[in-house]
Amino acid sequence: xxxxxxxxxxxxxxxxxxxxxxxxxxxxxxxxxxxxxxxxxxxxxxxxxxxxxxxxxxxxxxxxxxxxxxxxxxxxxxxxxxxxxxxxxxxxxxxxxxxxxxxxxxxxxxxxxxxxxxxxxxxxxxxxxxxxxxxxxxxxxxxxxxxxxxxxxxxxxxxxxxxxxxxxxxxxxxxxxxxxxxxxxxxxxxxxxxxxxxxxxxxxxxx
Amino acid sequence: xxxxxxxxxxxxxxxxxxxxxxxxxxxxxxxxxxxxxxxxxxxxxxxxxxxxxxxxxxxxxxxxxxxxxxxxxxxxxxxxxxxxxxxxxxxxxxxxxxxxxxxxxxxxxxxxxxxxxxxxxxxxxxxxxxxxxxxxxxxxxxxxxxxxxxxxxxxxxxxxxxxxxxxxxxxxxxxxxxxxxxxxxxxxxxxxxxxxxxxxxxxxxxx
Numbered sequence: 001x002x003x004x005x006x007x008x009x010x011x012x013x014x015x016x017x018x019x020x021x022x023x024x025x026x027x028x029x030x031x032x033x034x035x036x037x038x039x040x041x042x043x044x045x046x047x048x049x050x051x052x053x054x055x056x057x058x059x060x061x062x063x064x065x066x067x068x069x070x071x072x073x074x075x076x077x078x079x080x081x082x083x084x085x086x087x088x089x090x091x092x093x094x095x096x097x098x099x100x101x102x103x104x105x106x107x108x109x110x111x112x113x114x115x116x117x118x119x120x121x122x123x124x125x126x127x128x129x130x131x132x133x134x135x136x137x138x139x140x141x142x143x144x145x146x147x148x149x150x151x152x153x154x155x156x157x158x159x160x161x162x163x164x165x166x167x168x169x170x171x172x173x174x175x176x177x178x179x180x181x182x183x184x185x186x187x188x189x190x191x192x193x194x195x196x197x198x199x200x201x202x203x204x205x206x207x
Numbered sequence: 208x209x210x211x212x213x214x215x216x217x218x219x220x221x222x223x224x225x226x227x228x229x230x231x232x233x234x235x236x237x238x239x240x241x242x243x244x245x246x247x248x249x250x251x252x253x254x255x256x257x258x259x260x261x262x263x264x265x266x267x268x269x270x271x272x273x274x275x276x277x278x279x280x281x282x283x284x285x286x287x288x289x290x291x292x293x294x295x296x297x298x299x300x301x302x303x304x305x306x307x308x309x310x311x312x313x314x315x316x317x318x319x320x321x322x323x324x325x326x327x328x329x330x331x332x333x334x335x336x337x338x339x340x341x342x343x344x345x346x347x348x349x350x351x352x353x354x355x356x357x358x359x360x361x362x363x364x365x366x367x368x369x370x371x372x373x374x375x376x377x378x379x380x381x382x383x384x385x386x387x388x389x390x391x392x393x394x395x396x397x398x399x400x401x402x403x404x405x406x407x408x409x410x411x412x413x414x
Binding site: 124126127129130159160162163165166167168169170180182183184186187188190191192195196198199201202203205 | 331333334336337366367369370372373374375376377387389390391393394395397398399402403405406408409410412
Protein backbone atom coordinates (compact mmCIF):
# COMPACT_ATOMS: atom_id res chain seq x y z
CA UNK A 1 0.00 0.00 0.00
CA UNK A 2 1.16 3.49 -0.74
CA UNK A 3 2.55 5.51 2.13
CA UNK A 4 0.43 8.54 1.36
CA UNK A 5 -2.77 6.55 1.77
CA UNK A 6 -4.22 6.57 5.25
CA UNK A 7 -4.60 3.15 6.82
CA UNK A 8 -7.83 1.66 8.07
CA UNK A 9 -8.77 1.06 11.67
CA UNK A 10 -10.13 -2.47 11.72
CA UNK A 11 -12.00 -3.46 14.84
CA UNK A 12 -12.16 -7.23 15.12
CA UNK A 13 -14.64 -8.24 17.75
CA UNK A 14 -17.07 -10.96 18.74
CA UNK A 15 -17.97 -13.06 21.77
CA UNK A 16 -15.34 -14.65 23.93
CA UNK A 17 -14.34 -18.07 22.55
CA UNK A 18 -15.14 -17.26 18.93
CA UNK A 19 -11.46 -17.27 18.02
CA UNK A 20 -10.61 -13.57 17.61
CA UNK A 21 -6.98 -14.15 18.61
CA UNK A 22 -6.33 -17.06 16.23
CA UNK A 23 -8.04 -15.32 13.34
CA UNK A 24 -6.03 -12.17 13.95
CA UNK A 25 -2.86 -14.23 14.05
CA UNK A 26 -3.77 -15.92 10.75
CA UNK A 27 -4.50 -12.51 9.27
CA UNK A 28 -1.09 -11.18 10.27
CA UNK A 29 0.57 -14.29 8.84
CA UNK A 30 -0.90 -13.59 5.39
CA UNK A 31 1.02 -11.78 2.70
CA UNK A 32 0.08 -8.67 0.84
CA UNK A 33 -0.92 -6.30 3.58
CA UNK A 34 0.51 -3.74 5.96
CA UNK A 35 -1.23 -4.61 9.21
CA UNK A 36 -0.05 -3.49 12.60
CA UNK A 37 -1.22 -4.05 16.13
CA UNK A 38 -2.39 -1.35 18.40
CA UNK A 39 -0.34 -1.53 21.59
CA UNK A 40 -2.59 -1.09 24.63
CA UNK A 41 -1.83 1.10 27.62
CA UNK A 42 -2.07 -0.34 31.12
CA UNK A 43 -1.51 0.51 34.76
CA UNK A 44 -0.62 -3.03 35.74
CA UNK A 45 3.02 -3.63 36.67
CA UNK A 46 5.42 -4.70 33.96
CA UNK A 47 6.22 -8.42 34.12
CA UNK A 48 9.67 -9.91 33.54
CA UNK A 49 10.45 -10.03 29.84
CA UNK A 50 7.88 -7.41 28.87
CA UNK A 51 8.91 -4.23 27.12
CA UNK A 52 7.33 -0.82 27.38
CA UNK A 53 5.83 0.18 24.04
CA UNK A 54 5.92 -3.38 22.75
CA UNK A 55 3.72 -5.48 25.05
CA UNK A 56 1.97 -2.48 26.57
CA UNK A 57 2.59 1.14 27.29
CA UNK A 58 3.09 0.97 31.04
CA UNK A 59 1.87 4.07 32.85
CA UNK A 60 0.88 5.12 36.35
CA UNK A 61 -2.75 5.30 37.44
CA UNK A 62 -2.47 9.08 37.63
CA UNK A 63 -1.23 9.25 34.06
CA UNK A 64 -3.99 6.89 32.88
CA UNK A 65 -6.71 8.87 34.64
CA UNK A 66 -5.39 12.14 33.23
CA UNK A 67 -5.60 10.62 29.76
CA UNK A 68 -9.18 9.49 30.42
CA UNK A 69 -10.07 13.07 31.33
CA UNK A 70 -8.43 14.29 28.11
CA UNK A 71 -10.55 11.85 26.10
CA UNK A 72 -7.32 10.16 25.09
CA UNK A 73 -8.64 6.60 24.73
CA UNK A 74 -10.66 4.94 22.00
CA UNK A 75 -11.86 2.63 24.76
CA UNK A 76 -10.66 1.58 28.18
CA UNK A 77 -11.76 -0.65 31.01
CA UNK A 78 -10.90 -1.42 34.58
CA UNK A 79 -10.16 -5.04 35.28
CA UNK A 80 -9.29 -6.28 38.78
CA UNK A 81 -8.12 -2.85 39.86
CA UNK A 82 -5.98 -2.14 36.80
CA UNK A 83 -6.80 -0.07 33.75
CA UNK A 84 -6.39 -1.18 30.15
CA UNK A 85 -7.03 1.10 27.19
CA UNK A 86 -6.40 1.86 23.53
CA UNK A 87 -4.54 5.19 23.26
CA UNK A 88 -6.11 7.34 20.58
CA UNK A 89 -2.99 9.30 19.57
CA UNK A 90 -0.89 6.19 18.98
CA UNK A 91 -3.58 4.67 16.75
CA UNK A 92 -4.00 7.92 14.80
CA UNK A 93 -0.26 8.08 14.21
CA UNK A 94 -0.16 4.52 12.85
CA UNK A 95 -3.10 5.24 10.55
CA UNK A 96 -1.47 8.44 9.28
CA UNK A 97 1.66 6.46 8.48
CA UNK A 98 -0.49 4.29 6.20
CA UNK A 99 -0.65 1.16 8.34
CA UNK A 100 -3.86 -0.77 8.82
CA UNK A 101 -4.39 -0.96 12.55
CA UNK A 102 -6.18 -4.01 13.92
CA UNK A 103 -7.91 -3.75 17.29
CA UNK A 104 -8.93 -7.13 18.63
CA UNK A 105 -11.34 -6.28 21.41
CA UNK A 106 -14.43 -7.33 23.29
CA UNK A 107 -17.88 -6.35 22.10
CA UNK A 108 -18.45 -3.59 24.65
CA UNK A 109 -15.09 -1.99 23.88
CA UNK A 110 -15.76 -2.18 20.15
CA UNK A 111 -19.03 -0.31 20.54
CA UNK A 112 -17.23 2.43 22.48
CA UNK A 113 -14.79 2.77 19.56
CA UNK A 114 -17.74 2.90 17.16
CA UNK A 115 -19.11 5.93 18.96
CA UNK A 116 -15.78 7.75 18.56
CA UNK A 117 -14.42 6.71 15.18
CA UNK A 118 -16.81 7.04 12.28
CA UNK A 119 -14.65 5.63 9.50
CA UNK A 120 -13.36 2.51 11.25
CA UNK A 121 -14.38 -0.89 9.93
CA UNK A 122 -16.25 -3.05 12.43
CA UNK A 123 -16.12 -6.79 11.96
CA UNK A 124 -18.14 -9.18 14.12
CA UNK A 125 -16.73 -12.68 14.22
CA UNK A 126 -19.28 -15.45 14.79
CA UNK A 127 -18.91 -19.20 15.33
CA UNK A 128 -20.43 -21.57 12.75
CA UNK A 129 -22.97 -22.60 15.42
CA UNK A 130 -23.73 -22.27 19.10
CA UNK A 131 -22.48 -25.79 19.63
CA UNK A 132 -19.15 -24.90 18.03
CA UNK A 133 -18.75 -22.01 20.46
CA UNK A 134 -19.66 -24.15 23.43
CA UNK A 135 -17.30 -26.94 22.31
CA UNK A 136 -14.50 -24.45 21.88
CA UNK A 137 -14.96 -22.93 25.32
CA UNK A 138 -15.02 -26.40 26.91
CA UNK A 139 -12.02 -27.66 24.94
CA UNK A 140 -9.89 -24.76 26.10
CA UNK A 141 -9.78 -26.75 29.32
CA UNK A 142 -8.77 -23.71 31.30
CA UNK A 143 -12.30 -23.01 32.36
CA UNK A 144 -14.72 -24.88 34.57
CA UNK A 145 -18.37 -25.56 33.77
CA UNK A 146 -19.61 -22.46 35.55
CA UNK A 147 -17.24 -20.18 33.66
CA UNK A 148 -18.32 -21.78 30.39
CA UNK A 149 -21.97 -21.15 31.26
CA UNK A 150 -21.28 -17.54 32.15
CA UNK A 151 -19.40 -16.97 28.91
CA UNK A 152 -22.13 -18.58 26.83
CA UNK A 153 -24.77 -16.42 28.50
CA UNK A 154 -22.64 -13.36 27.74
CA UNK A 155 -22.18 -14.51 24.13
CA UNK A 156 -25.94 -14.82 23.79
CA UNK A 157 -26.34 -11.15 24.68
CA UNK A 158 -23.47 -10.14 22.42
CA UNK A 159 -24.87 -11.92 19.37
CA UNK A 160 -27.82 -9.55 19.60
CA UNK A 161 -25.42 -6.66 18.93
CA UNK A 162 -24.25 -8.06 15.59
CA UNK A 163 -26.38 -5.54 13.69
CA UNK A 164 -24.21 -2.72 15.04
CA UNK A 165 -21.24 -3.98 13.00
CA UNK A 166 -20.39 -3.36 9.36
CA UNK A 167 -19.53 -6.95 8.54
CA UNK A 168 -20.20 -10.40 9.96
CA UNK A 169 -17.52 -13.00 9.33
CA UNK A 170 -18.04 -16.63 10.25
CA UNK A 171 -15.06 -18.42 11.75
CA UNK A 172 -15.75 -21.78 10.12
CA UNK A 173 -12.07 -22.10 9.35
CA UNK A 174 -9.43 -19.74 10.66
CA UNK A 175 -7.74 -19.16 7.29
CA UNK A 176 -11.04 -18.67 5.47
CA UNK A 177 -12.06 -16.14 8.09
CA UNK A 178 -8.74 -14.28 7.79
CA UNK A 179 -9.05 -14.34 4.00
CA UNK A 180 -12.54 -12.81 4.19
CA UNK A 181 -11.22 -10.07 6.45
CA UNK A 182 -8.43 -9.33 3.98
CA UNK A 183 -11.06 -9.05 1.21
CA UNK A 184 -13.02 -6.63 3.40
CA UNK A 185 -9.92 -4.48 3.93
CA UNK A 186 -9.21 -4.37 0.21
CA UNK A 187 -12.82 -3.56 -0.64
CA UNK A 188 -12.97 -0.81 1.99
CA UNK A 189 -9.96 0.87 0.40
CA UNK A 190 -11.74 0.80 -2.98
CA UNK A 191 -14.89 2.43 -1.58
CA UNK A 192 -15.60 5.62 -3.46
CA UNK A 193 -15.71 7.86 -0.41
CA UNK A 194 -12.30 6.59 0.68
CA UNK A 195 -10.57 6.53 -2.69
CA UNK A 196 -12.03 9.27 -4.85
CA UNK A 197 -9.42 11.81 -3.74
CA UNK A 198 -6.78 9.67 -5.44
CA UNK A 199 -8.45 10.23 -8.80
CA UNK A 200 -8.77 14.00 -8.45
CA UNK A 201 -6.63 14.71 -11.51
CA UNK A 202 -8.75 12.34 -13.62
CA UNK A 203 -12.01 13.80 -12.41
CA UNK A 204 -11.30 17.50 -12.25
CA UNK A 205 -8.85 18.24 -15.03
CA UNK A 206 -9.32 18.36 -18.76
CA UNK A 207 -8.01 15.57 -20.88
CA UNK B 208 -21.49 -20.08 -2.68
CA UNK B 209 -24.61 -21.59 -1.21
CA UNK B 210 -27.62 -21.93 -3.45
CA UNK B 211 -29.96 -20.40 -0.92
CA UNK B 212 -27.99 -17.17 -0.82
CA UNK B 213 -29.11 -14.54 -3.29
CA UNK B 214 -26.45 -13.45 -5.74
CA UNK B 215 -25.23 -9.93 -6.20
CA UNK B 216 -25.84 -7.71 -9.17
CA UNK B 217 -22.44 -6.25 -10.01
CA UNK B 218 -22.47 -3.33 -12.38
CA UNK B 219 -19.05 -2.88 -13.94
CA UNK B 220 -18.83 0.44 -15.70
CA UNK B 221 -16.45 3.20 -16.67
CA UNK B 222 -15.48 5.23 -19.71
CA UNK B 223 -14.97 3.66 -23.09
CA UNK B 224 -11.41 2.39 -23.49
CA UNK B 225 -10.80 1.79 -19.79
CA UNK B 226 -10.80 -1.98 -20.30
CA UNK B 227 -14.18 -3.10 -18.92
CA UNK B 228 -14.30 -6.08 -21.28
CA UNK B 229 -10.83 -7.41 -20.53
CA UNK B 230 -11.27 -6.95 -16.78
CA UNK B 231 -14.61 -8.75 -16.90
CA UNK B 232 -12.99 -11.58 -18.85
CA UNK B 233 -10.15 -11.84 -16.30
CA UNK B 234 -12.75 -11.86 -13.53
CA UNK B 235 -14.63 -14.74 -15.13
CA UNK B 236 -11.38 -16.65 -15.61
CA UNK B 237 -10.68 -16.56 -11.87
CA UNK B 238 -11.58 -19.44 -9.56
CA UNK B 239 -13.75 -19.38 -6.51
CA UNK B 240 -16.85 -17.57 -7.66
CA UNK B 241 -20.19 -18.17 -9.31
CA UNK B 242 -20.37 -15.34 -11.79
CA UNK B 243 -22.71 -15.25 -14.74
CA UNK B 244 -23.33 -12.86 -17.57
CA UNK B 245 -26.54 -11.07 -18.14
CA UNK B 246 -27.69 -11.80 -21.70
CA UNK B 247 -28.97 -8.62 -23.35
CA UNK B 248 -32.10 -8.34 -25.43
CA UNK B 249 -32.00 -6.78 -28.89
CA UNK B 250 -34.11 -6.01 -31.91
CA UNK B 251 -31.24 -6.30 -34.35
CA UNK B 252 -31.32 -9.32 -36.68
CA UNK B 253 -29.56 -12.49 -35.57
CA UNK B 254 -26.24 -13.00 -37.32
CA UNK B 255 -24.95 -16.35 -38.62
CA UNK B 256 -23.59 -18.40 -35.73
CA UNK B 257 -25.48 -16.48 -33.04
CA UNK B 258 -27.93 -18.24 -30.76
CA UNK B 259 -31.06 -16.85 -29.18
CA UNK B 260 -30.68 -16.73 -25.40
CA UNK B 261 -26.91 -17.09 -25.62
CA UNK B 262 -25.57 -14.11 -27.55
CA UNK B 263 -28.75 -12.07 -27.15
CA UNK B 264 -32.44 -12.59 -26.69
CA UNK B 265 -33.64 -11.68 -30.17
CA UNK B 266 -37.05 -10.04 -30.21
CA UNK B 267 -39.17 -7.88 -32.50
CA UNK B 268 -39.41 -4.12 -32.08
CA UNK B 269 -43.03 -4.51 -30.99
CA UNK B 270 -42.02 -6.98 -28.29
CA UNK B 271 -39.18 -4.73 -27.13
CA UNK B 272 -41.41 -1.65 -26.97
CA UNK B 273 -44.08 -3.56 -25.06
CA UNK B 274 -41.40 -4.55 -22.53
CA UNK B 275 -40.27 -0.92 -22.22
CA UNK B 276 -43.87 0.06 -21.40
CA UNK B 277 -44.03 -2.70 -18.78
CA UNK B 278 -40.83 -1.34 -17.15
CA UNK B 279 -39.18 -4.63 -18.03
CA UNK B 280 -35.63 -3.34 -18.52
CA UNK B 281 -32.96 -2.37 -16.05
CA UNK B 282 -31.66 -0.13 -18.82
CA UNK B 283 -31.99 0.04 -22.59
CA UNK B 284 -30.82 2.21 -25.44
CA UNK B 285 -31.44 2.75 -29.11
CA UNK B 286 -28.38 2.50 -31.29
CA UNK B 287 -28.54 3.04 -35.06
CA UNK B 288 -32.21 2.15 -35.17
CA UNK B 289 -31.98 -0.98 -33.04
CA UNK B 290 -32.76 -1.44 -29.38
CA UNK B 291 -30.49 -3.08 -26.81
CA UNK B 292 -31.52 -3.67 -23.21
CA UNK B 293 -30.98 -5.63 -20.00
CA UNK B 294 -34.14 -7.62 -19.24
CA UNK B 295 -35.08 -7.24 -15.58
CA UNK B 296 -36.81 -10.61 -15.12
CA UNK B 297 -33.87 -12.64 -16.47
CA UNK B 298 -31.45 -10.87 -14.13
CA UNK B 299 -33.76 -11.36 -11.13
CA UNK B 300 -34.01 -15.07 -11.90
CA UNK B 301 -30.23 -15.48 -12.03
CA UNK B 302 -29.84 -13.60 -8.75
CA UNK B 303 -32.52 -15.74 -7.08
CA UNK B 304 -30.65 -18.84 -8.20
CA UNK B 305 -27.64 -17.57 -6.26
CA UNK B 306 -25.48 -16.48 -9.17
CA UNK B 307 -23.56 -13.23 -9.13
CA UNK B 308 -24.65 -11.35 -12.23
CA UNK B 309 -22.14 -9.05 -13.88
CA UNK B 310 -23.41 -6.22 -16.06
CA UNK B 311 -20.66 -4.62 -18.09
CA UNK B 312 -22.22 -1.40 -19.31
CA UNK B 313 -21.64 2.21 -20.22
CA UNK B 314 -21.85 4.93 -17.59
CA UNK B 315 -25.26 6.25 -18.62
CA UNK B 316 -26.78 2.75 -18.56
CA UNK B 317 -25.21 2.04 -15.17
CA UNK B 318 -26.81 5.13 -13.67
CA UNK B 319 -30.20 4.01 -15.00
CA UNK B 320 -29.70 0.67 -13.23
CA UNK B 321 -28.72 2.54 -10.07
CA UNK B 322 -32.06 4.32 -10.04
CA UNK B 323 -33.90 0.97 -10.23
CA UNK B 324 -31.84 -1.48 -8.16
CA UNK B 325 -30.93 -0.33 -4.69
CA UNK B 326 -28.82 -3.29 -3.58
CA UNK B 327 -26.65 -3.68 -6.67
CA UNK B 328 -22.92 -3.03 -6.39
CA UNK B 329 -21.64 -0.28 -8.66
CA UNK B 330 -17.98 -0.36 -9.65
CA UNK B 331 -16.34 2.42 -11.65
CA UNK B 332 -13.25 1.32 -13.50
CA UNK B 333 -10.65 4.04 -14.09
CA UNK B 334 -7.39 4.08 -16.04
CA UNK B 335 -4.14 4.69 -14.13
CA UNK B 336 -3.92 8.08 -15.90
CA UNK B 337 -5.46 10.09 -18.69
CA UNK B 338 -2.49 9.30 -20.85
CA UNK B 339 -3.03 5.56 -20.34
CA UNK B 340 -6.63 5.93 -21.55
CA UNK B 341 -5.60 7.98 -24.56
CA UNK B 342 -2.82 5.50 -25.43
CA UNK B 343 -5.22 2.60 -25.18
CA UNK B 344 -7.82 4.21 -27.42
CA UNK B 345 -5.15 5.02 -30.01
CA UNK B 346 -3.54 1.57 -29.85
CA UNK B 347 -6.85 -0.12 -30.57
CA UNK B 348 -6.15 1.03 -34.10
CA UNK B 349 -9.77 0.67 -35.09
CA UNK B 350 -10.48 4.30 -34.48
CA UNK B 351 -9.31 7.43 -36.20
CA UNK B 352 -8.06 10.57 -34.45
CA UNK B 353 -11.48 12.22 -34.44
CA UNK B 354 -13.13 9.24 -32.80
CA UNK B 355 -10.40 9.11 -30.17
CA UNK B 356 -10.96 12.80 -29.40
CA UNK B 357 -14.71 12.29 -29.11
CA UNK B 358 -14.24 9.33 -26.76
CA UNK B 359 -11.78 11.24 -24.60
CA UNK B 360 -14.15 14.17 -24.31
CA UNK B 361 -16.91 11.74 -23.31
CA UNK B 362 -14.60 10.09 -20.77
CA UNK B 363 -13.86 13.48 -19.26
CA UNK B 364 -17.56 13.97 -18.57
CA UNK B 365 -17.94 10.44 -17.28
CA UNK B 366 -15.08 10.73 -14.77
CA UNK B 367 -17.11 13.44 -13.07
CA UNK B 368 -19.78 10.82 -12.31
CA UNK B 369 -17.40 8.57 -10.34
CA UNK B 370 -18.89 9.74 -7.04
CA UNK B 371 -22.18 8.06 -7.95
CA UNK B 372 -20.53 4.63 -7.71
CA UNK B 373 -19.89 2.49 -4.65
CA UNK B 374 -16.33 1.58 -5.55
CA UNK B 375 -13.57 2.88 -7.77
CA UNK B 376 -11.16 0.29 -9.13
CA UNK B 377 -8.06 1.29 -11.03
CA UNK B 378 -7.19 -0.83 -14.05
CA UNK B 379 -3.43 -0.62 -13.61
CA UNK B 380 -3.18 -4.32 -14.37
CA UNK B 381 -6.07 -6.40 -15.60
CA UNK B 382 -5.56 -9.24 -13.08
CA UNK B 383 -5.08 -6.85 -10.15
CA UNK B 384 -8.27 -5.07 -11.13
CA UNK B 385 -10.19 -8.37 -11.39
CA UNK B 386 -8.78 -9.44 -8.05
CA UNK B 387 -9.94 -6.22 -6.41
CA UNK B 388 -13.41 -6.76 -7.82
CA UNK B 389 -13.49 -10.30 -6.42
CA UNK B 390 -12.52 -8.87 -3.01
CA UNK B 391 -15.38 -6.38 -3.31
CA UNK B 392 -17.84 -9.18 -4.11
CA UNK B 393 -16.67 -11.19 -1.10
CA UNK B 394 -16.82 -8.17 1.21
CA UNK B 395 -20.30 -7.23 0.00
CA UNK B 396 -21.57 -10.70 0.90
CA UNK B 397 -20.14 -10.26 4.41
CA UNK B 398 -21.87 -6.90 4.92
CA UNK B 399 -24.11 -7.07 7.95
CA UNK B 400 -27.27 -5.99 6.16
CA UNK B 401 -26.78 -8.71 3.55
CA UNK B 402 -25.67 -11.53 5.82
CA UNK B 403 -27.32 -11.09 9.21
CA UNK B 404 -30.31 -13.27 8.24
CA UNK B 405 -27.94 -16.24 8.01
CA UNK B 406 -27.12 -15.92 11.71
CA UNK B 407 -30.73 -15.69 12.86
CA UNK B 408 -30.49 -18.81 15.01
CA UNK B 409 -27.35 -17.49 16.72
CA UNK B 410 -28.85 -14.09 17.37
CA UNK B 411 -32.42 -14.89 18.31
CA UNK B 412 -32.31 -18.22 20.07
CA UNK B 413 -31.07 -19.15 23.50
CA UNK B 414 -27.85 -21.03 23.86
